[in-house]
Amino acid sequence: DQQVKQNSPSLSVQEGRISILNCDYTNSMFDYFLWYKKYPAEGPTFLISISSIKDKNEDGRFTVFLNKSAKHLSLHIVPSQPGDSAVYFCAARRSGGGADGLTFGKGTHLIIQP
Amino acid sequence: KAGVTQTPRYLIKTRGQQVTLSCSPISGHRSVSWYQQTPGQGLQFLFEYFSETQRNKGNFPGRFSGRQFSNSRSEMNVSTLELGDSALYLCASSATWNQPQHFGDGTRLSIL
Secondary structure (H helix, E strand, O other), X not given: OOOEEOOOOEEEEEOOOOEXXXXXXXXXXXXXXXXXXXXXXXXXXXXXXXXXXXXXXXXXXXXXXXXXXXXXXXXXXXXXXXXXXXXXXXXXXXOOOOOOOOEEOOOEEEEEEO | OOOOEXXXXXXXXXXXXXXXXXXXXXXXXXXXXXXXXXXXXXXXXEEEEEOOEEEEEOOOOOOEEEEEOOOOOEEEEEOOOOHHHOEEEEEEEEOOOOOOOEEOOOEEEEEO
């Protein structure tokens, strides 16, 4: 049972435009969410996170939105740059005693077209 | 600041052997987690250590084990290797459990 789902395996966006990557989760116990970017032959690089007490978090060109009622989060990249071409993973975890590791989605391959 | 360091980067073993992978976390980070990445299953949580204690374990057989030392460095061990253990093994560290995890570049394990 996949608790974190990224339904778009790939996404192509023109340079300078907005990239929107989506992620859905099913476990209502998740309260901390993260986005990672991964290039081939490298480990995932942390981008941005959000706690369930917030609905938005910004860091430069990256903004993450959380809709708890819909169990949905999205990552917005504005403006998109060629170096943003990578695989993006959504991850979630539950906090508190006995917290588990991160549960990852299968990833979305973002391709920025010049 | 040095990142998470994993050794070796590549490893080739045969079925039935055992293997030990090493991870040095970011300086000051006390939490270390291990993940397995395969094309079919994606990134899956193996286990998490904090202050030398295993806090959580994912849904993997007992052949997969780990430990953490007093300097926060961690090792994971896989015994009686199977073909399906071929994967990228990633280590991640964080200052505490509720801080973002930062990943190393992984160890690529191939089982022949």
